[in-house]
Amino acid sequence: MTTFVLVSGGHTGGWIWRDVAPPLRAAGAGVHAVTLTGLGDRRHLAGPETDLETHIEDVVQAIDHVDADEVVLVGYCYGIYPAVGAADRRTERIARLVYLDSPLPQDGRSMLDQVRELMPAGPARERMLGMAERAEDGWRVPAPTPEEWREHGNLAGVSPEGLARIARLASPMPLGPAAQRLRISEAVAALPMSGVFCTVGGTTDIAALEALVASGMPLVQHLAGPGATFFELATGHWPMFSTPDELAGVLLRAAAGEGHRLAAATAA
Incomplete structure (x- = not known):
């Protein structure tokens, strides 16, 4: 299974996956939604010492306690950083690593490093780079207000009820995980992977990725390999709220190895 x-x-x-889990289970799959230390209903466990290694261990433990032949590991947004870190430590357990509207983490870079180096200039970038200045007691970044979610959250397709739920359940974010540099080996790039781009309000899609590969950019060349597939969802950054059934279908297809493949000629 x-x-x-x-x-x-x-x-x-883990609460964000509420509407995605039922269609996955209806298709015969198991579902384990991870809540990272200091977030969600584990917010009381956060402290100044909470860092990326803490979150990587959260995901490692989730993988270790799953009784399944195949584990498809899905990292959404910031969650791809602990997901990639855990995949590097449990490569033998991972059938596929799915990047859901997320960055492509690199060894030796923190999330904030990559925001600084790669994210286009604008209010969203400045807000993310200002996490340390907003942090309470030097380590706890308050959750956005509903108005801030509307302005910066790319909520295309999310209903008013969905936004109300996000705002009600959102928790402060420890600063440490965003600032600590990720350490991974080349084994991660060899794993079968799928990327899912949310194209409404997003900055990247399959065509843009093909152009990057064709340009010869070294860090994306492995994405033209036979184990890499890609999907697009015509929605904003919260597909688990805006299009949960469609997202579940994409995840099932990704697990089956389906999706768009970059042509070998593009890689050349």
């Missing part, structure tokens, strides 16, 4: 281990992003928790 295939089990999806779902890793949520900053300020959220």
Whole structure:
């Protein structure tokens, strides 16, 4: 049996997958939604010492406690950083690593490093780089207000009820995980992987990725390999709220190895 281990992003928790889990289970898959230390209903466990290693261990433990032949590990937004870190430590357990509207983490870079180096200039970038200045007691970044979610959250397709739920359940985010540099080996790039781009309000899609590969950019060349597939969802950054059934279908297809493949000629 295939089990999806779902890793949520900053300020959220396993609760964001509520509407995605039923269609996955109806298709015969197992589902384990991870809530990282200091987030969601584990917010009381956060402290100044909470860092990326803490979150990686959260995901490692989730993988270790899943009784399944195949683990499909899904990292959403910030959640891809602990997901990739855990995949590097449990490569033998991972059937596929799914990047859900997320960055492509690199060894030796923190999330904030990559925001600084790669994210286009604008209010969203400045807000993320200002996490340390907003942090209470030097380590706890308050959750966005509903108005801030509307302005910066790319909520295209999310209903007013969905936004109310996000705002009600969002938790502060420890600063440490965003600032600590990720350490991974080349084994991660060799894992079968799928990327899911949310194209409404997003900055990247399959065509843009193909152009990057064709340009010869070294860090994306492995994405033209036979084990890499890609999907697009015509929605904003919260597909688990805006299009949960469609997202579940994409995750099932990714687990089956389906999706768009970059042509070998593009890689050349």
